Amino acid sequence: MIVRIMGEGQVELADSHFTELNKLDDELLAEMESGDGPGFRTTLHALLAKVRELGTPLPDDALEPSELILPGWDATLEEVREMLSDDGLIPG
Template sequence: MIVRIMGQGQWVMEPEHLLELNELDRALEERVEAGDEAGMVEALEALTAGVRRLGVEVPDDVIVESDLVLPDIDVSLADVRELLASTTQYYGLIPDADEDTPDL
């Protein structure tokens, strides 16, 4: 799976990384639901740091389509709320890591 962080690049993620990223994603969703903008930024920073730590960066000279796109940390609470609302009830920004998750 290829994850793009807006303004930062792309990373190749392995399916086993979704478990950890899902925990970070849930924390982000909780902060957004609570209307906690500072907490949302902190959670989004943790999520994007997790992607960078777990994934393998795609070189700048390689062009690949992203499976997931995460916003940059300067995004507003309203924008993240809208982004979350556009996903299904079973996903946050990161697909759930279980057998029912479609291959990306």
């Protein structure tokens, strides 16, 4: 799956990693619902770091359609809230 991190670029990520990423996504969703700003920031950074760690970066000139778009590291709680679906940022 091709994942775009806004403001950074794209990575290719194996579907097998989504169980691990969904745990962080669930934590992020809970922090957003409770209004835990510091926890939200920490978990967002952890989620993005895990995507970078597990994914393979695509070249900057690659224009592959992104199947999943994640906010950048500096996104606010309100900006991320607008991006959420019922499943969080990561479906499943």
